[in-house]
Amino acid sequence: MKPRSISAINKLELEKKQDIYTRFIPGILFESFHIPPTFLDPSGNPLLRLRCDPGTADVVIELKHAPDAQDPLLYAHLTDTVNGQIHVLLYVVNDVTSQRFNVDRMPDGSKTQFGIFKRNLEAEEAAMRAGLAPGQVRRGLRILRHSIAAFESFVSSLDHDLFFAEPLYYHNAILFESYGFAYLKGRRLMERINLGFLEGHEYQELLNYSSPFRFPEMANSIRGRSWAIHDGILGHAFDHVTMYKSINRHGGLDTFSNNQW
Numbered sequence: 001m002k003p004r005s006i007s008a009i010n011k012l013e014l015e016k017k018q019d020i021y022t023r024f025i026p027g028i029l030f031e032s033f034h035i036p037p038t039f040l041d042p043s044g045n046p047l048l049r050l051r052c053d054p055g056t057a058d059v060v061i062e063l064k065h066a067p068d069a070q071d072p073l074l075y076a077h078l079t080d081t082v083n084g085q086i087h088v089l090l091y092v093v094n095d096v097t098s099q100r101f102n103v104d105r106m107p108d109g110s111k112t113q114f115g116i117f118k119r120n121l122e123a124e125e126a127a128m129r130a131g132l133a134p135g136q137v138r139r140g141l142r143i144l145r146h147s148i149a150a151f152e153s154f155v156s157s158l159d160h161d162l163f164f165a166e167p168l169y170y171h172n173a174i175l176f177e178s179y180g181f182a183y184l185k186g187r188r189l190m191e192r193i194n195l196g197f198l199e200g201h202e203y204q205e206l207l208n209y210s211s212p213f214r215f216p217e218m219a220n221s222i223r224g225r226s227w228a229i230h231d232g233i234l235g236h237a238f239d240h241v242t243m244y245k246s247i248n249r250h251g252g253l254d255t256f257s258n259n260q261w
Contacts, residue, residue: 004158005084007057017052021061024154026146029073029093033065041067058089065096071138072096086155086163093147098139101127114168115230116237124230125212133171133223134230148179152247162246169238171226174256176243182251186241190255193234197225206233221260 003009009020022039029035039048045067051060058079062072077090102123103115112118114135124134132139155163164184167173173190183190196203197219206228207216213231218224229238245251 002159004160005057006052006059006078006080006086007084010052010056010059011054014050017059018048018050020154020157021050021052021059022048023157024076024147024150025061025063025074026093026143026150028143028146029063029141032141033073033096035063035065035073039063069096070100081164085160086158088151088163088165090168091147091165093141093143094138095141096138099130100138101130101132102137103127103135104137116168128213128223128227131223134169134226144175144179148245152245156247160247162244164242164244167241167243169226170229171222173241173243174222176245177251177253177255178259179245180250180252181243181245182253184242184244186243187253187255189241193225193229194256196234203228203233220258222256222258223261225256 003012003020009017012020018039030037035047039046041047047064047067049060049062052058058077061074061076061078063074064072071094072092073094073096075090075092075094076088079087079089081087103120104112106112106118106120110118112120115124127136130139151163155161165176165181167176170193173186193203195201198204204216204219207214207218209215211231213227214233215224218228
């Protein structure tokens with residue numbers, strides 16, 4: 001029978017699993033970085049790593065442009081929901097040719113979990129000033145449209161009509177909205193955040209120069225708000241937000257209409 005879930009795919013032989021899971025790699029990555037269909041470099045070294053053991057209900061995929069590359073081109077972690085739908089826990093695409101900022105590690109080398117558990121403030125400020133958003137170690141490739149199209153094709157091939165995603169940061173949620181995602185949970189939080197950044201409201205008043213991530217003008221941009229939220233302006237972490245994308249349908253949501261990045 002045709003597999004319809006991560007757990008079902010993981011029971012298959014490795015070659016078949018690789019064939020299915022690589023369907024959601026955007027084709028533009030193959031073209032731009034000359035990734036061969038074998039996922040091997042000219043010396044036969046693997047460029048693709050899959051963690052998809054039988055008996056598990058999640059998959060981690062890591063694609064590099066070179067075996068010794070410090071960061072992957074693409075890193076994704078998917079799992080099943082309780083009813084067998086596809087849930088994207090993490091999806092990162094890096095411009096591996098761009099400058100790296102060590103926001104993912106402290107000066108002693110310990111991991112920050114992308115600034116969620118610890119923060120390398122010096123690296124974060126440098127990343128912000130270079131135009132990056134919270135959690136980014138490198139500039140992105142700006143291929144979200146291609147990524148979502150590939151994901152829709154992948155999900156459709158499993159006979160599902162939607163998939164779920166976990167935006168780790170505020171800017172992720174706003175970008176997902178613009179590409180047609182809706183909220184399973186978190187819409188009221190997003191609307192409350194938007195209100196709070198308006199003139200005279202609580203978050204706008206906390207943009208008081210008390211840190212490099214709290215300047216008044218940050219209320220007016222997606223990235224600025226995201227840095228302020230990452231800096232704790234909400235009084236709690238940005239979490240408990242889950243979104244979904246219906247195949248070939250746009251959710252029509254817009255909780256922050258200013259599209260200034």
